Amino acid sequence: MDEVARHWVDGAIRAIEADFTRSSDTHLLKVVLPGAPGVSLYLKDESTHPTGSLKHRLARSLFLYGLCNGWIGPDTPIIEASSGSTAVSEAYFARMLGLRFIAVMPRSTSAEKVAAIAFQGGECHFVDSATEMYEASARLAAELGGHYMDQFTYAERATDWRGNNNIAESIFGQMAAEPHPIPAWIVVGAGTGGTSATIGRFLRYRRLPTRLALADPEASVFHRHLADRSVRASDAPSSLIEGIGRPRCEPSFVPELIDRAFAVPDAASLAAARVLSRRTGRSCGGSTGTNMWAVARIVAGMAARGETGSVVTLLCDSGERYRSTHLDEAWLRRQGLDLTAHEDAMERFFETGEFAPPA
Template sequence: MTTPSDRSWVSTAIQIIEADFNRSSDTHLLRVPLSGVPGAALYLKDESTHPSGSLKHRLARSLFLYGLCNGWIGPETTIIEASSGSTAVSEAYFARMLGLRFIAVMPRSTSAEKIAQIAFYGGESHFVDSPAEMYTESARLAEALGGHYMDQFTFAERATDWRGNNNIAESIFSQMAHEEHPVPAWIVVGAGTGGTSATLGRYIRYRRLQTRLCLADPEASVFHRHLADRSVCTTSEAPSLIEGIGRPRCEPSFIPELIDEAYAVPDVASIAAARVLSRRIGRSCGGSTGTNLWAVAQIISDMAKRGERGSIVTLLCDSGERYRSTHLDDAWLNQRGIETGPAEEAMDRFFETGLFTAMTGPDARWSRS
């Protein structure tokens, strides 16, 4: 039972989170030059500028408010989360702000930079051998410690107010208002929990907009397979090297009905695209941003062939600085037999000419139409 003192603490905790939100200006929407496709305007929503450094800052804030308002989090609650990195970093940020213990359950393969950032915010890392083990181990820890398992994969889509309240969808469309093509033809996102794609897809329908939503998904992920065949809900493939997006099972927060098109993107293409984009915009991008860009290039190339004009928005999810020991390390790539040269050339050619060769088979694309 919640005591009056706990209610007072919860009230203060919500005020602290809201004050942090007030101090943080909205993330920028960057226009990316496309000399080879004058009819298309590409924009990046730069989520790396959040205080905790990634798109997951929005989710972590929503999950904490959701847990506080549901009475699940009190002044002595240990917070546990299953996360491959960025959500854990952001949740550690908010847990420290509220003076709560935080434990991230993550695969051993998580980048050293993300582990260090979790520790910087006072969080603890608890490792498992496989991403599939994170769920049960997180629940076990929460039970053993009398803590609260945040469970981003279940609660991401319901913790966020998709109608407004400065969610990412409202922010994008507000910032696009004075552009040449203010209503994007496409928004391209990845999915880890599915919360961001759910927020965007719902908002698009709620505002009666013609924007279509594209899922950029790692090849090893189950989401694009599930879109093609709803009976497929898991995959036993080796995990993707791209952290934060793609899952071995369909998560409860992923809503396939909101997706209009999907592309399966090889890891080498994601890493190559992130490297090319980093050089072209002068700021470092993580691999999931490269996944988005690979799908964007296919959409824009098809638009150009049809003579269509319009804007396309995608996300810069986090900084490449979190991957200095992995995606940005040539020795790390060589150890895994990853050669990004051909894919980088394909992406550079797209920026210069608007022509794009995806280097993937026809089954790599799914469309609702």
């Protein structure tokens, strides 16, 4: 790398660090569980990042990783395979550095996310299915002389899981003054697997007894792979829940770090997101609902056994990003989804502490 490019990289890293310094940490919200008073539930509200989702952390780490590896220079177009939130966050950082950004995504991505990418200065390149994103992204990067960010490969290694203000360190710092400061469980979804890898490694590095649960869309391969390591792909119809679940086992997913997995139907995810939004006054996207459905299973089990303790999960992004899909009754009808029974089950869980999913 020549001196001019090296000087630009120095400035780029300084700009990203300044942005981080301006951004306060995200809130840890306590959720009232009337039916399970012995269990404390907390939501790590990642929707308050500057770009509105958990993926802001990932995008920052991926840019720093690419810059420090010499992959990104002053004229490098950035290409990413993303169904939305990662692309929104990467577009934000690309614009900050004056770089062109192109997101490769399925045509089914919500209009709100497409608009958010454009708002941040990014471009969208559409493909017919999620499985086409990888090849299309690599091809675009080669054609443009750009860098394919490849979140699905680099997410688990771009973040320093030992500390350095990662999400796990943040959670445990914010839990320090709570009645049960060491959570019994942390519940996360997985898209790249970067967040679950960061938290799982941190738990082991700090020798903490907290167990890590994976909340996974029913159509995803991850829970299948955990049950049978020979299964590495799923041909099930794509999930309607954006940002988590994948049709193939991604390189960044580290199954050895997961203690338990829950397969969650799309209707359950969307219903749980609606109930949680009403209960907390915070708008929740579908992936947060996936997390909440798994939380209900865990908390109900703890309550039935008379256990006390705390459970932490993530509010990944706002439901406002899904006004034309998840929150649209006409869209739900077109998908053949009736959320009534699943919403009733979640409301009963909050009131009684018991969880009985509809058959």
